Amino acid sequence: MGWSSQTIEMIGYAAAFLTTVSFVPQAIKALRERKMAGVSLHMYALFTAGVACWLAYGFMIGSVPMLLANLVTFVLASIVLVMKIRHG
């Protein structure tokens, strides 16, 4: 169809940016409030493992953007996971 490669690339960058930074407010909230009741332990266990796989994948295919984005997400998701384990 009629999308320019620039438009497609911009949407890709917006997607990567939004899904990566989205974990910042959740990590901050977890560290500040330590109220973890509604947060699913299973979600963060599976998600953190998944992001570790994306990290390995990005490394193996030599993609620096994937590596960086998933490194940030891995750190943030790990914070939430640890806070959930500690504070239930």
Place this chain on the structure above:
Amino acid sequence: MGWSSQTIEMIGYAAAFLTTVSFVPQAIKALRERKMAGVSLHMYALFTAGVACWLAYGFMIGSVPMLLANLVTFVLASIVLVMKIRHG
């Protein structure tokens, strides 16, 4: 380095599977318990918007796996977002 393309592909599929299904337990927990205090509204607002961008990106580049994985994630993240808006 010495990874086969099969190994790399398998890790990619594991990554996609884990990060997609991880939202299933969070959505179920939200629907069952309706205790959303620890869940960040900002996270799910940003994340759902980001996944919508990934969905558009997958559609534009014609990637069926990206479309399917992000469609599932979009539905699950939207459930969590709506439950957070309704039940605080």
